[in-house]
Each structure stands twice: as structure tokens, then as C-alpha cells.
Amino acid sequence: MAGKSGRTIANVPEKSLKKTVLxxxxxxxxxxxxxxxxxxxISPSYQFANVLREMPKYLTEMxxxxxxxxxxILGEIDISVGASVxxxxxxxxxxxNQGLPFGAxxxxxxxxxxxxxxxxxxxxxxxxxxxxxxxxxxTQIVFRGIAEIALGSGGSVSLSNADGFRKIAGKAGIVPxxxxxxxxxxxxxxxxxxxxxxxxxxxxxxSNRMAAYYSGIPVQKIxxxxxxxxxxxxxxxxxxxTSVLYGAxxxxxxxxxxxxxxxxxxxxxxxxxxxGRLFGGILSGFTIICLRIGLGQINMNPQLILIILGxxxxxxxxxxxxxxxxxxxxxxx
Amino acid sequence: MKENxxxxxxxxxxxxxxxxxxxxxxxxxxxxxxxxxxxxxxxSDMLKNNAVIMIxxxxxxxxxxxxxxxxxxxxxxxxxxxxxxxxxxxxxxxNTFLLFVIAVAIGGLCGFLAGLIxxxxxxxxxxxxxxxxxxxxxxxxxVANSQWASAEDLGAFKEFALGSVFGINNVIIVLVIxxxxxxxxxxxxxxxxxxxxxxxxxxxxxxxxxxxxxxELMVYTVMGTLAGLCGALAVSIYSSAQPNMLYGREMDVIxxxxxxxxxxxxxxxxxxxxLLGSLILAIIAKALPLVGIEAIAQNTVKGxxxxxxxxxxxxxxxxxxxxxxxxxxx
Numbered sequence: 001m002a003g004k005s006g007r008t009i010a011n012v013p014e015k016s017l018k019k020t021v022l023x024x025x026x027x028x029x030x031x032x033x034x035x036x037x038x039x040x041x042i043s044p045s046y047q048f049a050n051v052l053r054e055m056p057k058y059l060t061e062m063x064x065x066x067x068x069x070x071x072x073i074l075g076e077i078d079i080s081v082g083a084s085v086x087x088x089x090x091x092x093x094x095x096x097n098q099g100l101p102f103g104a105x106x107x108x109x110x111x112x113x114x115x116x117x118x119x120x121x122x123x124x125x126x127x128x129x130x131x132x133x134x135x136x137x138x139t140q141i142v143f144r145g146i147a148e149i150a151l152g153s154g155g156s157v158s159l160s161n162a163d164g165f166r167k168i169a170g171k172a173g174i175v176p177x178x179x180x181x182x183x184x185x186x187x188x189x190x191x192x193x194x195x196x197x198x199x200x201x202x203x204x205x206x207s208n209r210m211a212a213y214y215s216g217i218p219v220q221k222i223x224x225x226x227x228x229x230x231x232x233x234x235x236x237x238x239x240x241x242t243s244v245l246y247g248a249x250x251x252x253x254x255x256x257x258x259x260x261x262x263x264x265x266x267x268x269x270x271x272x273x274x275x276g277r278l279f280g281g282i283l284s285g286f287t288i289i290c291l292r293i294g295l296g297q298i299n300m301n302p303q304l305i306l307i308i309l310g311x312x313x314x315x316x317x318x319x320x321x322x323x324x325x326x327x328x329x330x331x332x333x
Numbered sequence: 334m335k336e337n338x339x340x341x342x343x344x345x346x347x348x349x350x351x352x353x354x355x356x357x358x359x360x361x362x363x364x365x366x367x368x369x370x371x372x373x374x375x376x377s378d379m380l381k382n383n384a385v386i387m388i389x390x391x392x393x394x395x396x397x398x399x400x401x402x403x404x405x406x407x408x409x410x411x412x413x414x415x416x417x418x419x420x421x422x423x424x425x426x427x428n429t430f431l432l433f434v435i436a437v438a439i440g441g442l443c444g445f446l447a448g449l450i451x452x453x454x455x456x457x458x459x460x461x462x463x464x465x466x467x468x469x470x471x472x473x474x475x476v477a478n479s480q481w482a483s484a485e486d487l488g489a490f491k492e493f494a495l496g497s498v499f500g501i502n503n504v505i506i507v508l509v510i511x512x513x514x515x516x517x518x519x520x521x522x523x524x525x526x527x528x529x530x531x532x533x534x535x536x537x538x539x540x541x542x543x544x545x546x547x548x549e550l551m552v553y554t555v556m557g558t559l560a561g562l563c564g565a566l567a568v569s570i571y572s573s574a575q576p577n578m579l580y581g582r583e584m585d586v587i588x589x590x591x592x593x594x595x596x597x598x599x600x601x602x603x604x605x606x607x608l609l610g611s612l613i614l615a616i617i618a619k620a621l622p623l624v625g626i627e628a629i630a631q632n633t634v635k636g637x638x639x640x641x642x643x644x645x646x647x648x649x650x651x652x653x654x655x656x657x658x659x660x661x662x663x
Contacts, residue, residue, distance in 0.1 A: 077459070123640070127647045131597040133402070133459075137584050138640035145633030153629065254581075258463055271457050303474035303576075310467030317456045325455075 024268035024320075028283040035287055039294025046294050049174050054296075056169065056178045057244050058289040060085075062282075063182070063237040064260035066189040067230035069281045071132075072264050073193075073206045074226065075273025076124075080136040081234045081260065083143035084116035085253030088238035090147040093157045093248045102164030109242075110235040116143055117231015121224040128220070140257075148250050158247035165243040178240050185233075190278045198222070207274030262309065263288055266316045288312075351649070352593065352609040359616055367623040375619075377502055381494070381570060383615035384508045385410070385563045386582065390589045390611040391515045391604065392556035397590055398532040399552050400599025401458035405447060406560040406586065407579040408469035413439040414564030415473045418482035418574025421490045429493050436565035437558055443469055444557015445550070452549035466583075473576040482574035491572035504570060511559070516604045528552060533600030589614045592642045 039046045064081050071078050092109040100108070116139070123135050151157055159165060170177055193199040204212040205219055213219050237256070242248065261271070267284035269276030288309065295305050364371040380387075389406055396403045413436040420426040426435065443465070450461045484491060496503050519525035530538040531548045539545045568574045593610025595602030617638060621631045 123644070127644055129647050129650065130643055134587070134591050134597060134643055135640070137588060138636050138643065141584070141588075141632055141636030141639065143636075145630070145636050148632055149630050258466070261460075262463065265460050271460055301475070303471040306467045307471035307475075310464040310471065313467070314450060314456065314461055314464035317460055318450060318454045321455050 025277065025280045025283060028267065028280060028287060032283060032287045032290070035291050035294070039290060039297075043294055043297040045297055050297075051290065051293055052174050052176065052179070054293050055289065056176045056240065058292060059176075059178050059182050060237045060241045060244070061256055061259050061263070062285050062289075063185065063233045063240070064230075064256055065263045065281055065285050066185055066278065067226065067233045068257075068260040069189070069264045069267075069269050069276065069278050070193065070202055070226045071230060072261070072269050072271050073202050073273060073276060074223065075206045075209070075271075076132040076223075077261070077271065078120065078132065078136045078227065078230055079257045079261075080116065080120060080140040080143060081230060082253040082256035082258075083140040083147070084113055084231055084234035085238045085241065085256055086248065086250070087116060087143045087147045087150075088112040088235045089242050089245075089248035089252050090150050090157065092238060092242050093159055094150065096162075096164070097157070097160050099161075105164065106239060109239045110232060113231045113233070113235020113238060114228055115231065116234060117228045118224075120231070121227030124227060125220040125224050144250070147248075147252075151248075151250060156247060156249035159242070162243075162246050165246065168240065169243040181236075181240075186278070186282050190282075193278050202226070203274055205273075259288075262313050266313055268316075284316075349594070349603065349605045349609060352606065352613065356609060356613055356616070359613065359620065363616070363620040363623060366625075370620070370623060377505060379615055379619045380508060381502055381504045383611065383618070384504045384570065385567045385579070386585050386589065387508060387608075387611040387615070388511050388559055388563050388566070389556075389583075389586045390593075390607045391511055392559035393586050393590050394515075394519075394593075394595055394602055394604065394607040395528055395552040396458075396556050397587075397595045397597060398528050398599055398602055399549055400532050400535070401451065401549065401552070402587070402597075403444075403447065403458065403462045403553060403556050404583050404587075405443070405462040405465035405469055406556060407581070407583045408466045408473065409440050409443040409557055409560040410564040410567060411473040411576055411578045411580075412443065412469045412476065412564070413437075413561040414568040414578055415476045415574050415576050417490070417565050418487065418568050419476055419480070421488060422480070422482045422486040422574075427489065429490055432490060433562070433565045437561045440561015440564060441554055441558040444560065445554045447557065448550040448553030451553060452546040470576070470580075473578075477574075477576040481576070482568070484572040487568065487572055487574070491569055494566070494569040494572070504566060507562075507566065511562075512604065512608060519604050524551075529600060531599075585614065586611075588639050592639065594646065 064085075068078065068081070088109050091112045092105055095108040096102075096105045120136055120139055123139070124130065124132055127135075148155070168177065172180070193202065201212065201217045201222055204215070204217055205222065209219060238253070241252065245252070263285040264276070264281045265271060266288065267276070267279075267281030269278075269281055291308070292305060295308070296302070360371065369375055389410075392406070393403065416439055417432045417436045420432060420435065426432055447462055447465045450456050450465075451458050454461075494502070494504050498506060519528070527538070527543050527548050530541070530543055531545050535545050538548075564578075567578055571578075589611035590602065590607055591597065591610070592613055593602065593606035593608070595606060595610070614635075617635060618631070621634055622628060626634060
């Protein structure tokens with residue numbers, strides 16, 4: 001029964017119910033349900049329609065999660081996405097206020113994002129010795145700096161004509177359009193990551209870059225593509241963010257990069273590269289969004305929510321590490 | 334001819350030397366444009382205003398040397414500074430020295446916790462400190478309880494940053510002491526060498542009998558302690574305590590280290606480099622308005638300079654490697 005790869009059918013790991021529930025994604029599903037029950041318990045207005053109404057504000061960060069997952073699996077990091085969102089949102093508002101047709105405004109938004117991502121990718125692939133953290137730190141300051149120059153002394157811009165953006169912020173029934181876009185993107189990115197050669201190459205680069213290079217994977221090309229796509233998604237996030245906020249200022253998108261990374265890490269994607277599934281990231285993203293909406297509804301201090309998120313983030317990584325250590329000890333004993 | 338080459342080699346061979354040249358050139362250019370720059374008062378003002386970033390750069394040097402990173406430092410700073418500010422505001426503690434001790438202790442505890450999670454729990458530094466960044470900043474807001482301490486509330490505490498000994502501002506004295514202690518420890522003591530050893534090759538360091546996780550824990554605790562000290566200093570210097578103090582400035586600290594030639598992968602970097610890196614950043618921030626660049630464009634220029642410096646670093650490294658190879662061929 002040996003196949004081409006020498007793997008027999010009996011070697012395919014069994015998918016027992018226990019394993020499905022106990023894997024990280026299974027735990028996240030349970031946590032998602034628990035958090036929803038908890039929020040429903042503490043807040044009487046935590047109902048399906050209300051949650052959907054509040055969701056668009058938080059969903060913009062989900063756009064950044066997808067490409068961030070790719071970058072983390074590569075073993076890299078991009079902390080400039082928040083600034084890219086800020087720059088794209090600024091240019092979008094300005095383009096719209098110039099009276100450009102809405103199609104052109106969207107184009108400006110996405111192109112700004114793509115340009116930001118492409119610059120990151122270009123520097124990182126031309127100077128491969130540079131750590132991504134430092135390069136994106138530099139570009140983060142530059143992107144936000146350009147937005148500051150564009151915004152001028154007032155530091156903010158608001159839309160004078162929001163017709164087009166209102167259409168984007170619309171709803172089909174009670175479901176906002178943005179949720180459809182997020183789900184579409186989620187499916188698209190999951191399939192690319194799990195089922196295509198491109199996705200497998202990303203994992204290969206993340207687990208061992210040298211080995212990937214010598215086995216003929218175009219490492220630098222893939223990195224450039226991923227960083228550019230990250231920029232594109234930042235543009236998309238800026239577009240939807242503008243449709244919620246009707247304006248932009250110098251602090252737009254502050255901390256988005258950290259939130260996106262936190263969602264991904266909480267979803268079991270390792271920042272050291274090569275590990276994790278997008279499905280986990282998406283689950284954890286929705287879990288965090290639901291928790292935020294629920295706690296926000298009972299008027300909990302937003303800073304307290306930050307503390308809870310921080311503790312969740314650390315324990316999400318700490319608990320598996322400790323349990324692995326305990327298991328090792330048990331084996332040794 | 335030969336002598337020329339060796340001088341050139343010396344300059345390109347040592348990162349600190351090339352940084353020093355950059356620093357001197359910067360100073361000369363700026364003082365030509367604006368003669369008021371190189372006065373004692375202007376320099377001491379600059380040092381005072383950047384003391385917080387410069388001191389934290391030292392802690393970050395240690396953290397980066399063992400191959401870690403700490404982005405929770407400004408949150409630690411806000412928590413300890415805010416606590417000190419609130420204690421003064423409500424008149425619980427008036428003694429300046431005691432307030433400094435409290436702030437340092439809080440900072441040390443914060444750093445110790447982060448270090449514990451990173452060294453014993455084997456959580457990646459960026460993730461752990463990102464979590465603590467949220468937690469400590471949140472705690473700072475809770476300590477503040479939607480209040481803030483203004484100059485009137487701070488009373489005698491703000492006098493510390495105004496006072497001076499032998500004509501030198503107290504803040505600058507603290508700054509110099511920190512740098513002196515770090516210089517000696519990193520260069521000539523066993524502890525300093527252990528940090529370098531862990532950073533350059535953790536396994537080898539472990540096999541040769543160094544307790545690598547303790548070294549890691551120590552580095553993060555020192556970082557937290559310095560951040561706590563800076564919390565008290567910042568409250569005193571700016572004579573106000575707000576929970577959003579220095580939000581996002583941890584990136585400046587990391588940038589100062591990187592400009593100073595500290596490697597992000599660990600093992601490479603020096604106190605002199607950290608000093609030069611943070612000085613260059615401070616001078617640039619001070620000089621931009623003097624040479625007529627508007628305040629609005631300052632961040633962009635700063636970012637471009639950071640990018641330019643790191644790209645230049647890579648290029649010089651490549652040239653150095655090439656020269657070394659050539660030397661071997663001959």
C-alpha cells in the first residue's frame with residue numbers, strides 16, 4: 001500500500017474526536033462559544049443584531065490579520081501596517097475631498113497601500129541582512145510622518161462628501177458588507193496558505209530559509225509579494241475604516257499592527273515562523289472582537305480590556321509551553 | 334599610501350569610529366547654521382530632555398545583546414511614573430528620594446515579571462513584552478483613575494530636575510552615572526562578559542557553565558529597573574504625570590540602539606555605540622528646527638535617517654566582508 005512518498009495509509013494520523021477538540025483550534029472554538037455566552041450573560045444588549053452592528057469598526061483589523069499571518073509564518077514581522085493604514089486613509093480622504101469620482105478614490109487608497117508595502121518589500125529583499133523589525137520600524141515612522149505632513153497643522157481631515165463611503169458601510173439585511181468581504185478574504189487566504197504551492201513555500205521558508213532557497217524556492221520573490229500584498233490589505237482596511245470614521249487623523253491606525261499580531265499569535269501562529277494555521281488566527285480574531293464588543297457594552301474601562309487582552313496573549317503562549325514542559329518531565333520520570 | 338589605507342581601514346573597521354565622525358560632522362554643520370547650538374546651555378538642555386531615552390537605551394542594549402527585545406518599556410515607565418506622580422499628588426509620599434526608590438522598585442518588578450515569562454516560560458520576547466505593553470499601560474491608566482498630576486501637584490518633586498550639583502544638572506548626573514556604571518560592567522566584569530556570551534552563542538554559553546536563563550532574567554530586570562528610574566525622571570523633567578507618557582517612544586530607544594550598531598540578533602554592540610546612537614538621534618531632533626525644517630516634517634526626516642543609517646551599515650558590512658575575503662586570497 002506504500003504510496004509514492006513511502007507513506008502507507010496506516011501512517012496517516014487518525015483524526016480522533018479527542019484530538020480534534022484538544023488541538024489549539026478546537027480550544028479556540030470552545031473559547032469563542034464560552035466568551036459569547038459570557039458576554040450574553042453580562043450584557044442584556046449582547047444580541048446578534050447589535051453585535052453585527054458594532055462589528056465593522058473592529059473588523060477592519062481582520063484585514064491586516066491575514067497577510068500578517070503569512071509574514072509571521074515566514075518568521076518575520078511587519079510593524080508598519082498601522083502607519084500604512086493611516087497614510088492610505090489620509091490620502092483617501094484628501095482624494096475624496098478633491099472631488100475625484102469614487103472609483104478613483106478607491107484606487108488611490110489601494111495604490112497607496114500597495115506602494116507602502118512594496119517599499120517595505122523592496123528594502124527587505126535588496127538588503128536581506130536587515131531584520132524586518134527595524135526596517136518596518138523605520139518605514140512606520142516615515143509613513144506616519146508623510147501623513148502628518150499631508151494633514152498639515154490641523155492634524156486631521158474629514159470627508160466633505162461621504163456618499164460613496166456610505167454605500168460601502170451599507171448592509172445586506174442586518175449583515176454589513178464588510179463581513180462578507182472579510183469572510184471572502186478569509187477563505188481566499190486560507191486556501192492559498194494551505195492548498196497551493198505558494199502557501200507551502202511560505203511554510204518552507206519559515207521553517208528553514210536556507211533549505212528552501214537551495215531547493216529552488218524563489219525566497220526573495222515570495223517575500224516581496226507578501227509584503228506588497230500586506231500593503232494592499234492595509235489599503236483595503238483604510239478604505240473600510242474611512243467608511244466608519246468619515247475622516248482620518250495622525251493617530252488613525254495606531255496600534256493596529258500590534259492587534260493584528262496579537263490575533264495571529266493568540267490563534268496559534270508562531271512568530272518564530274513555519275507554524276500555525278490561518279483558521280486559528282481567524283477564530284481568535286472573532287473571539288477577541290466579540291470580547292471587546294461585549295465588554296464595551298457594559299461600559300467596561302477600555303484600559304481594563306487592554307489588560308485582559310495582554311493577559312490572554314501571554315497565557316496563550318505560556319500555557320502550551322508549560323504543559324509541554326510538564327509532559328517532558330512526565331516522560332523522563 | 335599604505336598608512337592611508339590602514340587609517341581608512343580603522344575607520345571602516347570600527348563602527349563607533351564612523352559614528353563619531355557622523356556625530357562630529359553633524360555638530361559642525363549645525364553649528365555653522367546656528368551658532369547657538371554648541372553652547373553649554375543648549376547641550377545641557379538637550380541632554381536633559383533626552384535623558385530618559387538615553388538611559389533606557391542602555392537597558393535595551395543589554396536586552397538586544399542577549400538576542401531579545403523589550404517593547405513594554407514605555408508602559409513600565411508610565412506605570413512607575415504615574416504611581417510616583419499620584420503618590421505626590423495625594424501627599425502620601427513627599428520625600429523625593431523615597432519616590433525614586435518606589436518608582437525603581439515598580440520598574441524592577443515589571444521587568445522581573447517580563448523576564449520570568451521570557452526566560453523560564455520560553456515565550457518569545459516580542460510576544461511577551463507586547464502583552465506586558467498592554468498590561469502595564471492599562472495599569473497606568475487605572476492608577477491614574479482619569480486624573481493627572483500637574484506641575485502644582487508635584488511640588489518639591491519637580492525641583493529635582495531643576496536642581497544641580499557643582500553647576501551640573503541632577504538629571505545629567507544620573508545619566509552620566511548610569512553610563513559609567515554600564516560601561517564598566519559591560520566591559521570589565523564577569524556579568525558583562527556573560528551577557529555577550531549568551532548573545533553570541535547561547536548553547537556554547539550554556540555548555541560552558543553559564544546559566545543562560547538567569548542572565549536573560551537579569552537583563553530584563555535591569556531594563557525594567559532603568560525604565561522605572563526613567564519614569565520618576567520623566568515626571569520630574571516634564572513636571573507632569575500622565576498615563577500616556579512617552580507612548581510609542583520605545584521605538585526611538587530601539588532605533589538609537591540600532592543606529593549605534595547594536596545587532597538585533599544579539600552578541601554585537603557596545604555602550605559607546607549606544608551612547609553615540611542615542612546622541613545622534615537627540616542631536617537630529619534638536620537640529621531639525623534649527624536648520625529650518627518644520628516641526629511637521631521632523632518625523633519623516635527622522636525615519637528616513639534611521640533607514641539610511643541601517644542601509645549604510647549593511648553596505649559597509651558588505652564592503653568589509655569583501656575586503657576581508659580579498660585579504661585572504663592574497
